[in-house]
Amino acid sequence: MTSVNSKKLLFFYLENKMHRPNLAAFILLLVNIVTIQFLGVINSTLGNWGCLLYLPALFFFTATVLLDRVRVICVLALTGFSLDSIYNTPSGFHTFALISCYLIAKDWLHSGENGELLRPYFLQVIANLLISTGLIVVLKFHRGLLGTWATPNIVVDIFASTLLFALIAPWYSGLCKELLKVTYSSQEINGVEG
Secondary structure (H helix, E strand, O other), rough: OOOHHHHHHHHHHHHHHOOOOOHHHHHHHHHHHHHHHHHHHHHHHHHHHHOOOHHHHHOOOOOOOOOOOHHHHHHHHHHHHHHHHHHHHOOOOOHHHHHHHHHHHHHHHOOOOOOOOHHHHHHHHHHHHHHHHHHHHHHHHHHHOOOOOHHHHHHHHHHHHHHHHHHHHHHOOOOOOOOHHHHHHHHHHHHHOO
């Protein structure tokens, strides 16, 4: 099955056949939290070398595209608190940042669906840089949270994270979409009704 047909099938399920809209939100939240925990493991290893992988904007795009407003905000709020926990940032920082990104990007993402593949990922890179800048500002005001993490280290870590982010974002979005497609395909095969 080609990518275009696969994408059409996914949107058909999500727009017309979604028997359980909360199931999609639950799956995206589960994937987000598992990915965040995996990032925590990676960061604990990278921390031995004084590095940090910071990818908060990875989590708002798929939910923004595939879920309705209420479910997006719920998924992003819980994802944000999970990010706050793993990065040890002030409670609510990532929730506020992710929901702000959603509110800014929701119309922009849905406005051009003419096959512009780079635009959504470009938006995610910009969002990641903005959230990173916001984190730097918050950490500068709360010197106790910054610890020994110096500004040059922050800039290098954010630059490296952004480069890696550009590679991971399309893969992560594809993973979420495939999981939803498989879930709804199996529901249809098994005759599960809402």
